[in-house]
Amino acid sequence: MITPRKAQRGQAVIETVVVIAVFGVFLLGLFQMILFYRAKSLVDYAALQAARSGAVHGAQLSAMKTGLARGLMPLYTHSPSNAAATEAYAEALLAANNPLTARIEVISPTRAAFADWKERQYDGVDAIPNDSLPYRSSAPGGRSGLTVQDANVLKIRVVYGYKMIVPVVDKIVIAAVRLSGGLSAQERLMLESGRLPIVAQAIVRMQSPIRDSGALP
Numbered sequence: 001m002i003t004p005r006k007a008q009r010g011q012a013v014i015e016t017v018v019v020i021a022v023f024g025v026f027l028l029g030l031f032q033m034i035l036f037y038r039a040k041s042l043v044d045y046a047a048l049q050a051a052r053s054g055a056v057h058g059a060q061l062s063a064m065k066t067g068l069a070r071g072l073m074p075l076y077t078h079s080p081s082n083a084a085a086t087e088a089y090a091e092a093l094l095a096a097n098n099p100l101t102a103r104i105e106v107i108s109p110t111r112a113a114f115a116d117w118k119e120r121q122y123d124g125v126d127a128i129p130n131d132s133l134p135y136r137s138s139a140p141g142g143r144s145g146l147t148v149q150d151a152n153v154l155k156i157r158v159v160y161g162y163k164m165i166v167p168v169v170d171k172i173v174i175a176a177v178r179l180s181g182g183l184s185a186q187e188r189l190m191l192e193s194g195r196l197p198i199v200a201q202a203i204v205r206m207q208s209p210i211r212d213s214g215a216l217p
Contacts, residue, residue, distance in 0.1 A: 032166040032173070036196070039075060039162045044200045046071025047158040050104055051202035055154055058127070058208050061215045064104050068158065069093040072102075095160075100193055103186055105157045106215055107201075109144070113151040114213040116141025127209035128152065152206040159187060161195030170194065 046068050053067025054060065069092040076095075077088030095101040109128065118126040128151050129136075138147050164170030174191050177183075187197040210216070 032164070032169045035166070036162065036198075039160075040198055040200075042072065042074055043158065043160045043162075043198045044202075046160070047156065047200035047202040048204070050158060051154055051156050051204040054106075054156065055204045056207045058212065059106060059154055059206070059210045059215060060212065061104060064156065065096040065102075066093070068102060068104060069096040072096065072160070099186060100189055101161045101195070103159045105159075106154070106217055107157055108153060108155040109146060109151040109210065109216060111213045111216045112144035113141060113146045114210065114216055116143050116146070117148045117151050118213075121209060121211070125211050127211040128206075130206055130209045151210075153203060154206050155203045156201065158200045158202070159184075159190075160198045160200070161190035161193070162198050163195050 049071035050064040050068040053070075054064040057063035069089060072092040072095060073085065073088045076091040077084045096104075114128055117128045119129045121127050121129075129148065130152055133149050133152060136148050138149065140147050141151070144151070164173065173196060174194065177196065178188070178191050183191070183197070190197050
């Protein structure tokens with residue numbers, strides 16, 4: 001026969017196990033939130049570095065990936081040594097060129113803006129001019145609706161697949177994001193590989209003519 005005192009002891013054990021489990025998940029979630037906040041801050045910074053690199057290299061995608069890699073380096077190193085920094089840059093560059101890890105999308109200017117404002121440069125290549133912008137016409141282009149000044153503003157969108165490392169919480173978060181919908185095919189692939197898509201945008205003014213419209217939307 002089970003006495004009331006023994007029953008209470010058994011109930012206390014069950015309650016303790018439940019509290020420890022819930023509190024443990026809470027602590028894991030808090031730890032993952034701290035890591036995610038750090039990653040989001042670094043991705044925001046990396047997106048700005050990508051845009052800056054694009055601004056001085058004619059909005060070339062390769063240059064923007066290099067800038068993105070420089071900004072992502074702190075995610076791949078935990079040592080201040082030169083060797084660790086070199087290795088971190090190599091890993092970050094691989095990530096920047098891996099479609100399952102990162103993507104850079106130019107939002108503006110567009111190919112329509114390129115068609116509106118392209119001019120023949122000194123070397124015979126057409127480009128959106130970057131010189132004497134304050135003295136150029138401020139009338140909008142017929143195809144894009146952008147002025148030549150607006151066509152010299154580079155706006156990009158970066159998606160980085162952040163690798164979730166905290167057990168239990170990673171599956172909960174990924175499942176919740178998957179159910180939220182509104183994801184691109186690439187972002188869904190990131191989720192399937194255990195990566196949480198982090199989106200960042202950056203806007204900078206061009207410091208060089210845009211010569212290649214291939215990277216423009």
